[in-house]
Amino acid sequence: MATVAVIGDGQLARMMQTSAIELGQSIRLLAGAQDSSAAQVCADVLIGDYTDLADLRRAVDGADAVTFDHEHVPNEHLQTLIDAGVNVQPQPAALVHAQDKLTMRTKLAEIGAPVPDFAAIESVADAETFFERVDGKVCLKARRGGYDGHGVWFPDTIEELRETVTELLDKGVPLMAERKLAFDRELSAMVARTPSGEVKAWPVVESVQRGGICVEAISPAPGLTPQLAGQAQELAGTIAAELGVTGVLAVELFEVDGRVFVNELAMRPHNTGHWTQDGCVTSQFEQHLRAVLDYPLGSTEAMQPVTVMANTLGADTEAEMPVAERVQHVMRRFPHVKIHLYGKSYRAGRKLGHVNVTGRDVAATRREAQLAAHFLTDAVWADGYLAHETK
Amino acid sequence: MATVAVIGDGQLARMMQTSAIELGQSIRLLAGAQDSSAAQVCADVLIGDYTDLADLRRAVDGADAVTFDHEHVPNEHLQTLIDAGVNVQPQPAALVHAQDKLTMRTKLAEIGAPVPDFAAIESVADAETFFERVDGKVCLKARRGGYDGHGVWFPDTIEELRETVTELLDKGVPLMAERKLAFDRELSAMVARTPSGEVKAWPVVESVQRGGICVEAISPAPGLTPQLAGQAQELAGTIAAELGVTGVLAVELFEVDGRVFVNELAMRPHNTGHWTQDGCVTSQFEQHLRAVLDYPLGSTEAMQPVTVMANTLGADTEAEMPVAERVQHVMRRFPHVKIHLYGKSYRAGRKLGHVNVTGRDVAATRREAQLAAHFLTDAVWADGYLAHETK
Numbered sequence: 118m119a120t121v122a123v124i125g126d127g128q129l130a131r132m133m134q135t136s137a138i139e140l141g142q143s144i145r146l147l148a149g150a151q152d153s154s155a156a157q158v159c160a161d162v163l164i165g166d167y168t169d170l171a172d173l174r175r176a177v178d179g180a181d182a183v184t185f186d187h188e189h190v191p192n193e194h195l196q197t198l199i200d201a202g203v204n205v206q207p208q209p210a211a212l213v214h215a216q217d218k219l220t221m222r223t224k225l226a227e228i229g230a231p232v233p234d235f236a237a238i239e240s241v242a243d244a245e246t247f248f249e250r251v252d253g254k255v256c257l258k259a260r261r262g263g264y265d266g267h268g269v270w271f272p273d274t275i276e277e278l279r280e281t282v283t284e285l286l287d288k289g290v291p292l293m294a295e296r297k298l299a300f301d302r303e304l305s306a307m308v309a310r311t312p313s314g315e316v317k318a319w320p321v322v323e324s325v326q327r328g329g330i331c332v333e334a335i336s337p338a339p340g341l342t343p344q345l346a347g348q349a350q351e352l353a354g355t356i357a358a359e360l361g362v363t364g365v366l367a368v369e370l371f372e373v374d375g376r377v378f379v380n381e382l383a384m385r386p387h388n389t390g391h392w393t394q395d396g397c398v399t400s401q402f403e404q405h406l407r408a409v410l411d412y413p414l415g416s417t418e419a420m421q422p423v424t425v426m427a428n429t430l431g432a433d434t435e436a437e438m439p440v441a442e443r444v445q446h447v448m449r450r451f452p453h454v455k456i457h458l459y460g461k462s463y464r465a466g467r468k469l470g471h472v473n474v475t476g477r478d479v480a481a482t483r484r485e486a487q488l489a490a491h492f493l494t495d496a497v498w499a500d501g502y503l504a505h506e507t508k
Numbered sequence: 509m510a511t512v513a514v515i516g517d518g519q520l521a522r523m524m525q526t527s528a529i530e531l532g533q534s535i536r537l538l539a540g541a542q543d544s545s546a547a548q549v550c551a552d553v554l555i556g557d558y559t560d561l562a563d564l565r566r567a568v569d570g571a572d573a574v575t576f577d578h579e580h581v582p583n584e585h586l587q588t589l590i591d592a593g594v595n596v597q598p599q600p601a602a603l604v605h606a607q608d609k610l611t612m613r614t615k616l617a618e619i620g621a622p623v624p625d626f627a628a629i630e631s632v633a634d635a636e637t638f639f640e641r642v643d644g645k646v647c648l649k650a651r652r653g654g655y656d657g658h659g660v661w662f663p664d665t666i667e668e669l670r671e672t673v674t675e676l677l678d679k680g681v682p683l684m685a686e687r688k689l690a691f692d693r694e695l696s697a698m699v700a701r702t703p704s705g706e707v708k709a710w711p712v713v714e715s716v717q718r719g720g721i722c723v724e725a726i727s728p729a730p731g732l733t734p735q736l737a738g739q740a741q742e743l744a745g746t747i748a749a750e751l752g753v754t755g756v757l758a759v760e761l762f763e764v765d766g767r768v769f770v771n772e773l774a775m776r777p778h779n780t781g782h783w784t785q786d787g788c789v790t791s792q793f794e795q796h797l798r799a800v801l802d803y804p805l806g807s808t809e810a811m812q813p814v815t816v817m818a819n820t821l822g823a824d825t826e827a828e829m830p831v832a833e834r835v836q837h838v839m840r841r842f843p844h845v846k847i848h849l850y851g852k853s854y855r856a857g858r859k860l861g862h863v864n865v866t867g868r869d870v871a872a873t874r875r876e877a878q879l880a881a882h883f884l885t886d887a888v889w890a891d892g893y894l895a896h897e898t899k
Contacts (some may be wrong), residue, residue: 118851131529156551159549160551398843445804452790453789456530475789
């Protein structure tokens with residue numbers, strides 16, 4: 118059977134291993150540390166540095182396909198591997214659009230995908246011009262390396278914009294700006310695409326964010342019109358094809374007055390796709406493996422009317438109750454909640470796991486997911502439920 | 509989080525690892541070989557001999573619970589571990605009933621569970637007496653070590669019985685006999701039980717056997733009356749409680765004229781429970797881990813009206829088409845079929861994997877599962893479908 122080499126050792130690689138096992142495959146991991154989330158659960162682990170070409174070469178040797186759990190492998194190394202005949206999926210020509218926010222927006226505008234008005238910011242003058250153009254509604258972004266709310270600024274005044282831009286350019290941070298949209302909500306349209314060009318879309322989800330971090334994904338996005346859902350899926354498919362994406366692509370969207378605008382792209386399994394593990398015939402992790410191997414894609418049909426994913430984020434202070442005990446409380450109260458933990462040590466705000474809950478009613482299912490995810494971090498029932506009430 | 513030590517390296521241990529990963533746990537494996545089904549996919553593997561106490565001691569050191577993927581660990585070693593404070597689940601006092609078919613039937617009769625008429629066979633005279641008692645409808649069984657049709661004989665005449673018994677007793681095989689039932693079909697009632705005594709039952713399935721090997725499991729068993737289903741579930745729960753079983757218990761049953769009789773017991777995840785991976789909120793592998801750790805049990809609700817599991821058994825001659833290619837054909841024709849492969853090398857009749865299919869219609873779902881499982885072994889569509897018909 119096939120061997121897929123995965124560069125990166127986080128929870129995405131960990132959850133790819135789950136799918137690989139059932140497919141009878143084996144994952145070769147290039148991990149930074151033996152106790153990392155993914156390395157804890159894989160048999161074939163190489164400890165090394167993903168910016169080091171020699172380590173990369175060792176990790177991909179003999180693999181049928183090479184893929185990633187993050188976008189940070191230097192493209193020149195990937196190109197070197199490709200030139201040597203290695204099957205890298207997705208390829209740098211696609212990845213560059215997930216790595217550089219300006220390149221991404223320029224390309225999307227070129228193919229006619231809806232993006233908020235944007236501009237390169239190479240000077241304070243650029244910033245001032247853009248500020249005028251968008252009536253002061255500026256979202257400033259580092260072109261590279263931002264995630265979960267990092268690398269994004271919302272200056273309220275032109276003075277604040279000038280100051281931030283000066284400071285960041287002085288530090289050598291390449292910048293861009295886009296119009297800050299007064300959006301109704303955030304959506305995520307996910308697809309998988311194979312090198313042969315097969316594309317399959319999952320139902321479009323609503324992504325609930327707090328402080329720039331996804332805290333919840335609701336599938337399907339409640340009240341989304343079939344027209345807009347179809348448009349979003351088609352848009353994601355077009356982006357995947359036009360940019361040459363292979364594997365899973367997440368297109369994060371803003372919904373504004375019945376229209377969608379692209380916010381960000383991720384070319385790998387994505388937090389807003391975790392619900393597929395328990396709510397869908399084919400999970401994003403299985404689909405990613407199938408796609409990068411150029412296997413036929415699996416059904417993306419939902420198994421239940423509603424699935425809600427809620428993230429377990431490290432609380433401000435770690436709860437005294439051990440995690441294993443918290444897990445048991447959640448299992449006792451909610452026998453149908455699916456708990457996914459990443460084997461990571463506690464840090465405030467860190468993604469430590471998630472829960473998936475399927476059901477028929479959006480409000481009830483969300484409530485259960487939120488309560489369960491919250492208890493896993495805080496060891497407190499947010500609704501005042503007492504443990505001894507459990508039968 | 510918890511560490512569960514698993515003794516045994518087959519597909520059951522492999523699939524426990526899948527569930528452990530998602531729960532944030534880690535499996536410690538005592539495996540016979542590094543390339544065994546489970547050792548291929550676990551990070552914490554000890555190569556050793558499960559009949560060797562020193563190897564067992566090393567494998568279980570520091571584990572929160574110790575469990576098994578087979579019943580062959582010597583009970584005296586398990587008792588030694590328990591005496592040293594190791595948390596072994598299930599315990600030898602329960603396991604003995606899955607190890608010795610006479611002990612099992614004697615105990616079941618004692619607690620009033622329905623079993624076919626049976627007797628110990630320690631001499632040819634015993635066999636002759638039993639032959640008379642059951643009007644020649646004799647099923648002769650080795651008390652220990654039988655599986656998948658091995659260790660079972662159906663002598664047609666008293667001469668054949670005498671001959672077989674003589675030969676086996678001469679070889680030192682302890683024997684028992686039971687009345688061969690003219691059953692309508694085979695069922696499997698599975699439950700999980702925790703050391704604290706919580707019990708949860710899955711829907712009762714029909715188990716389709718060929719040559720003593722389970723080839724298919726249909727959930728729920730088609731046409732089974734709610735009364736008989738309830739009785740079978742209650743029976744499995746009673747057996748689990750009375751025998752002190754912890755973890756998953758499979759009770760294989762004969763259905764005869766609207767009644768059930770116990771055929772065999774297995775105290776671990778079981779082939780007839782593989783459907784739960786894709787058809788149920790909680791799979792038997794997750795449930796087994798939860799049960800042996802004395803965690804609250806998960807919901808056993810079915811996700812779809814019908815789930816069919818079909819085994820992928822090694823064909824008489826291995827197909828020329830590589831497995832990875834067969835997998836792609838099945839994926840192309842049936843995007844909703846879930847493929848599970850065990851990473852095992854080909855051998856005629858060997859369980860190499862299984863497929864699960866969910867649906868609404870029993871006949872259609874069975875047909876798809878059978879076609880898919882058959883193609884995975886034989887590289888031929890049993891219905892004459894041609895690959896080029898695939899879009």
